[in-house]
Amino acid sequence: MIVGVDEAGKGSVLGPMVIAAVGCNEMDDLKSLGVADSKKLSKESRERLNGLIREKYNFSIVVRTALEIDTLRQTMTMNEIVARAHAEALDGLSCRLAYLDACDVNEKRYGETVKSFAKSECSIIARHKADALFPVVSAASIIAKVERDHLILDLAAEYGEIGSGYPSDPVTITFLENYIKTHDKPPQIARLSWETVKQMMDRRDQRSLLDF
Known part of the structure; x- marks a missing residue:
């Protein structure tokens, strides 16, 4: 299985950060659904695709609350917090190859960091703007964005x-x-x-x- 991982809410001052992983057998499987970077989709399109992805594909979700982020930041950087959460979401699915949205200026270093935290053995490719480059990461960005939007509505x-x-x-x-x-x-x-x-x-x- 190929897995894509992305997060929503990393820079938010209120509410949680949500990390999602989505798995597929072939990248084209998700491309045919019309997935794209969640930020470029309308709310209605995100909700529709969110339902389709959850129905057809394996996925995992990790949530870090504001309190958890504040606590973790006492001992680590935000990039490390995200990397650990990416690894946790990745571990929720079995895969041979994972694509990540790199949260470090150095893509290779970020991929190696996530790999060091992951329990599962798989190849990891980290890229900037991966949500626009790889359909499986686009799918993960949609799941993460919609999940966070729903949590924000609950807080509101x-x-x-x-x-x-x-x-x-x-x-x-x-x-x-x-x-x-x-x-x-x-x-x-x-x-x-x-x-x-x-x-x-x-x-x-x-x-x-x-x-x-």
């Missing part, structure tokens, strides 16, 4: 409108600023180790000193 049902969770999203930033102003601390779904949150907390502390 609990916290109210939180946007996409990314620092570039004004809705997410407004939510964070208002939450910190109201509760005097970030929400549990925020990644406290992110510079975005640290800067907001610094501004809060400065305002508190001025008030004093």
